[in-house]
Amino acid sequence: MATAQQTSRQHLVSQVILKEFTVPNGSSGRQLRPFDLDHPERHHKLKTTSSCGWAKDFVAFDSVSAEQLWGRIEARVPAALDAVRRGTPFAGSAHADVLRDLIVLHYVRSYQYRKVHDAAYEQARAYLSVKLARSFREPLAREAFRETGLHITGRSALADYAYRYIERSEIAQDQKSGKLFRTSIENMLRAVP
Structure with a gap:
């Protein structure tokens, strides 16, 4: 590689x-x-x-x-x-x-584009955390128990756990490394007709 x-x-x-x-x-x-x-x-x-x-x-x-x-x-x-x-x-x-x-x-x-990119990423991650806690409550609670030994049942607590769970995803790692930002820049430049 x-x-x-x-x-x-x-x-x-x-x-x-x-x-x-x-x-x-x-x-x-x-x-x-x-x-x-x-x-x-x-x-x-x-x-x-x-x-x-x-x-x-x-x-x-x-x-x-x-x-x-x-x-x-x-x-x-x-x-x-x-x-x-x-x-x-x-x-x-x-x-x-x-x-x-x-x-x-x-x-x-521009720094403005970076701000827009970062804000969009954070908004999507927060939305996905709430969506996971709402739509996949039981599987998420089981995964939280398997990983932590804690019985997490409240929607807010599950959303917090989902947020941390998402943090370990490939796309979150790509955001941290800057790969996602670079890809966003390149895609935007290529999208202009």
């Missing part, structure tokens, strides 16, 4: 987009001035695009797979940006498709 690969420094903002905001900086080449929203009082120095707009381990599981998918989209962006500069981004569907993909790419590479 192959092990998952990891790229730790992952750009949430594409370098191809960051380059659009650069200015010449002598022998250092083109650079931009990043702004830290968490620390606006800081002195903000010019930096290269590779040192801006990234997060450590945003995709924590097999990020190379996600990076490759992102790279395929980003490779098509320069031509679309040239069309934007010429004022003809919608002259053909190819550029419009790239721009749409670029918007989706930046949505799924």
Whole structure:
């Protein structure tokens, strides 16, 4: 079984987009001035695009797979940006498709998307816990007794046990490792027509 690969420094903002905001900086080449929203009082120095707009381990599981998918989209962006500069981004569907993909790419590479993903997972897990306690009360109580030696009969207690039981599932482990998040990102990017 192959092990998952990891790229730790992952750009949430594409370098191809960051380059659009650069200015010449002598022998250092083109650079931009990043702004830290968490620390606006800081002195903000010019930096290269590779040192801006990234997060450590945003995709924590097999990020190379996600990076490759992102790279395929980003490779098509320069031509679309040239069309934007010429004022003809919608002259053909190819550029419009790239721009749409670029918007989706930046949505799924955002902290907001991660929050939405995590909230949806937690909501589904909580719902499933209650559903198991309601619909499979007796088998769940038997499993709780087999595992713990405790007679758990109340719906709330069974839902709590079901929550912990679900925690051991493969999908819960995939959520913890980041695999589920990476899969969600890739599926979202592939779902856009």
